[in-house]
Amino acid sequence: MEESNKNLKLKIEQLKKEKNCLILAHYYTRKEVQQIADFTGDSLALAQRAADNEADMILFAGVRFMAETAKVLSPDKKVLLPVMEASCSLADSCGAEELKRMKEQYPDHKVVSYVNTSVEVKALTDVCCTSSNALDVVGSFDKEQKIIFTPDANLGGFINNLTGRNMKLWKGACHVHDAVSVKSVEELKAEHPAAKVLVHPECRAEVVALADYAGSTKGIIDYAKNSDSEEFIIVTEPGVMYEIEREAPGKRFYSISRSNSCVECEYMKMVTLENIYEALLHEEPVVEIDEQVRCAAEKSIREMLKIK
Numbered sequence: 143m144e145e146s147n148k149n150l151k152l153k154i155e156q157l158k159k160e161k162n163c164l165i166l167a168h169y170y171t172r173k174e175v176q177q178i179a180d181f182t183g184d185s186l187a188l189a190q191r192a193a194d195n196e197a198d199m200i201l202f203a204g205v206r207f208m209a210e211t212a213k214v215l216s217p218d219k220k221v222l223l224p225v226m227e228a229s230c231s232l233a234d235s236c237g238a239e240e241l242k243r244m245k246e247q248y249p250d251h252k253v254v255s256y257v258n259t260s261v262e263v264k265a266l267t268d269v270c271c272t273s274s275n276a277l278d279v280v281g282s283f284d285k286e287q288k289i290i291f292t293p294d295a296n297l298g299g300f301i302n303n304l305t306g307r308n309m310k311l312w313k314g315a316c317h318v319h320d321a322v323s324v325k326s327v328e329e330l331k332a333e334h335p336a337a338k339v340l341v342h343p344e345c346r347a348e349v350v351a352l353a354d355y356a357g358s359t360k361g362i363i364d365y366a367k368n369s370d371s372e373e374f375i376i377v378t379e380p381g382v383m384y385e386i387e388r389e390a391p392g393k394r395f396y397s398i399s400r401s402n403s404c405v406e407c408e409y410m411k412m413v414t415l416e417n418i419y420e421a422l423l424h425e426e427p428v429v430e431i432d433e434q435v436r437c438a439a440e441k442s443i444r445e446m447l448k449i450k
């Protein structure tokens with residue numbers, strides 16, 4: 143296995159150079175996938191990198207909404223997504239037609255959408271956000287401005303609590319983070335009472351309430367790295383353990399996946415060295431987006447990038 147991974151990595155390196163292809167990977171992908179990426183990041187950093195690079199081609203090691211965002215921002219580049227079925231329960235929870243109807247029902251509301259949405263939903267959105275910049279994005283509107291927040295009700299509720307706003311929340315959730323139970327965090331805390339609890343805000347409010355820090359994957363990594371504490375309970379998808387252990391060597395990390403077995407994103411894990419190699423070799427599957435939809439979606443993503 144190790145030997146075949148080594149060979150695949152070499153072949154991917156070679157093809158990547160030949161084709162001037164940039165490989166972008168999310169922290170939730172497999173360790174060996176993160177190892178061959180040119181850049182690994184959270185949703186915000188990946189969108190920023192997709193908007194600003196010198197490559198001829200982008201291969202997205204992540205899920206479909208991320209690859210779509212890259213294509214929206216780099217329309218002249220070929221964007222490859224090794225597995226088109228790599229979806230996202232949060233993005234899937236929000237249909238464009240349903241959102242259109244909600245907008246008609248509340249015509250005086252602006253729409254803020256988490257980037258975990260389809261390109262069609264982004265095209266109906268005023269400003270996108272990620273878990274890194276959601277507070278800044280929502281804070282960029284007047285206090286009086288009414289807002290529809292899609293699609294993550296947990297993240298939206300978290301922002302409502304922090305800002306005192308009353309945004310209308312789409313009833314979507316990430317099946318991975320929403321499945322984390324209070325009991326599983328408390329069990330780990332009982333085992334490691336000195337550990338700080340770091341939680342992704344896609345988790346339910348009662349789980350976020352147990353956090354010493356709540357923030358995006360990058361926020362969690364940075365907190366662990368810069369904190370004086372030595373031990374941390376990591377309440378997000380376990381793929382992040384690879385980067386966190388690299389960034390903060392010597393510290394001790396306990397992943398929630400140890401006591402809450404369903405906390406793994408099957409969509410992120412669909413990307414493998416094998417399908418990355420095949421995608422690079424054949425230059426497919428390619429992400430294609432209708433130009434009118436792309437232009438409308440670009441506005442809401444660029445609005446976000448202007449803010450942060």
Ligand code: 13P
Nearest residue numbers: 184185186272273358359
């Ligand atoms: P971030 O990368 O912004 O923390 O989001 C987590 C996530 O669920 C991505 O799908």
Ligand code: SF4
Nearest residue numbers: 230231232316318407
């Ligand atoms: Fe979507 Fe959740 Fe997977 Fe992220 S972890 S891609 S939000 S299903």
